[in-house]
Amino acid sequence: MATTRSITAAGLAAAVTAILAACTPGSDSAGADDTGSAESPDTVSTEVPDEEVTLKLAFVDGPEMVDELIAAFEEEYPQVTIDPQFTEFTDYVASIRLNMTSDTAPDIAQFNVGAMSDLIASGHLLDLDPYSEAYSWPEKFPPVGLEQLTADDSGKVYGTGSLRAVPAGMSLTGVFYNKELAAEAGIEVPPATLDEFEQALETAKEAGQTPISIGALDSGGAHMWAALLNSMMPVDDYRAWVGGEPGGSITGDDALAATEKFTAWAEQGYFNESANGTDQEASTAQFVDGQSVFLMNGNWAAAQVANEMGEDAGFFLLPGLEPDSPAVGSGFSVSYAISAQTEHPEAAAAFLDFLASEQAAEIESQGGFLPPNVDAAPAADGVLGDLNTEFARVVEADGLNVFPDFSAPATYDAMSSGVQELIAGRTEPAAFLEELQGIRDEHHAE
Numbered sequence: 553m554a555t556t557r558s559i560t561a562a563g564l565a566a567a568v569t570a571i572l573a574a575c576t577p578g579s580d581s582a583g584a585d586d587t588g589s590a591e592s593p594d595t596v597s598t599e600v601p602d603e604e605v606t607l608k609l610a611f612v613d614g615p616e617m618v619d620e621l622i623a624a625f626e627e628e629y630p631q632v633t634i635d636p637q638f639t640e641f642t643d644y645v646a647s648i649r650l651n652m653t654s655d656t657a658p659d660i661a662q663f664n665v666g667a668m669s670d671l672i673a674s675g676h677l678l679d680l681d682p683y684s685e686a687y688s689w690p691e692k693f694p695p696v697g698l699e700q701l702t703a704d705d706s707g708k709v710y711g712t713g714s715l716r717a718v719p720a721g722m723s724l725t726g727v728f729y730n731k732e733l734a735a736e737a738g739i740e741v742p743p744a745t746l747d748e749f750e751q752a753l754e755t756a757k758e759a760g761q762t763p764i765s766i767g768a769l770d771s772g773g774a775h776m777w778a779a780l781l782n783s784m785m786p787v788d789d790y791r792a793w794v795g796g797e798p799g800g801s802i803t804g805d806d807a808l809a810a811t812e813k814f815t816a817w818a819e820q821g822y823f824n825e826s827a828n829g830t831d832q833e834a835s836t837a838q839f840v841d842g843q844s845v846f847l848m849n850g851n852w853a854a855a856q857v858a859n860e861m862g863e864d865a866g867f868f869l870l871p872g873l874e875p876d877s878p879a880v881g882s883g884f885s886v887s888y889a890i891s892a893q894t895e896h897p898e899a900a901a902a903f904l905d906f907l908a909s910e911q912a913a914e915i916e917s918q919g920g921f922l923p924p925n926v927d928a929a930p931a932a933d934g935v936l937g938d939l940n941t942e943f944a945r946v947v948e949a950d951g952l953n954v955f956p957d958f959s960a961p962a963t964y965d966a967m968s969s970g971v972q973e974l975i976a977g978r979t980e981p982a983a984f985l986e987e988l989q990g991i992r993d994e995h996h997a998e
Contacts, residue, residue: 596901601898607632607659608634611638617920624915628911644664652891657894662886662888666961676893678890679715689905689908693719693925696946697952699711701717701718702714708996718924721886724881726870728865730842733761740752747873757821762825764848765823766823767835768972772832773971773975774968777956778956780810782870784807786806795958803989807985808982824843832849835849836853839857840857858934861935865935867942880946880952883953908925914928917929
């Protein structure tokens with residue numbers, strides 16, 4: 553996404569970038585032409601050649617997780633050596649297009665929608681459909697995770713076309729809750745409907761508690777707004793808008809009602825005081841310190857919550873309008889694409905396939921992510937167990953929605969500042985949605 557790290561990071565950033573860099577393309581590359589672009593071969597092999605290969609790995613976050621994934625992969629493929637290289641996130645986003653179109657393009661790079669959609673259109677990313685079929689990736693990765701990484705040849709419309717990357721660790725946002733404070737206020741958790749959750753916020757307020765903590769200084773406010781969209785806007789309508797389908801809109805009645813509810817909750821004092829001056833890290837600290845009944849955040853906060861609150865914390869998805877509404881939540885993945893210029897497509901594809909293994913699932917889980925292979929997720933108790941259960945529900949319902957800033961590269965800044973304006977009562981919901989729609993439409997008209 554345009555700013556995947558910005559919208560999913562807090563403490564532990566929910567983005568790990570991998571770049572496996574090779575030498576200048578040679579005769580056994582994946583068919584690169586003089587522009588560096590290439591078509592995916594019709595037939596591919598899942599056999600990694602016996603000759604020794606050295607691949608460079610550059611990444612932005614999670615060094616311990618990356619080191620462990622590398623070690624586990626190298627143990628399975630001793631002929632492949634991976635040399636990790638750290639890159640700051642802002643430097644990566646600014647430089648990845650240049651790197652991927654250079655004579656020394658990386659073999660594998662974290663897929664970033666805003667930075668890399670142009671690389672799809674220019675042919676610098678390998679079409680992964682043949683490898684997906686050869687490795688049976690639809691059976692190993694959650695379909696919704698692969699759908700998020702499928703795009704047409706323009707690189708602007710998602711959910712259709714060819715597979716461009718595979719997930720390496722999933723994320724999910726939702727509501728953490730303090731069991732002790734909820735019991736003191738007489739709140740039953742988890743709620744079965746959105747109305748029940750709204751009543752819980754009101755009950756907490758009447759009990760003199762802060763109902764819910766959000767970190768709107770960065771992206772916590774946007775997570776709260778997106779959660780309301782998930783609860784109140786049909787999945788197909790949301791995906792048509794965010795995925796770039798012709799006619800997709802965020803200005804309809806359902807999105808407006810969700811945005812009006814977000815504004816009403818701010819007006820009624822359900823959010824933490826000074827939410828606009830609080831980031832996700834601080835909002836999580838407030839929650840674990842017992843200063844709010846609920847917290848809107850993502851899986852990257854779960855380890856801190858579990859460590860500091862133990863069995864006194866839980867997690868649930870913001871519920872839908874009806875008790876039997878399908879499970880829907882916002883999330884994306886650390887994901888990896890292969891350069892069209894790679895000299896070692898078999899080794900690169902083997903690394904991507906390894907990310908769905910049980911070994912990788914254990915490492916990904918310890919790194920703070922939800923393993924894309926749900927069946928391989930290690931058993932967990934407490935809030936971490938709740939998180940795994942809710943993620944499995946979302947996968948089962950095909951209900952994982954990408955974050956709103958997937959709609960266009962310029963959406964994130966407008967969305968973040970607009971959410972703050974909504975909280976402060978300085979803009980109207982309809983005006984906020986019209987601005988986001990305009991940015992999205994302008995992007996697709998280019």
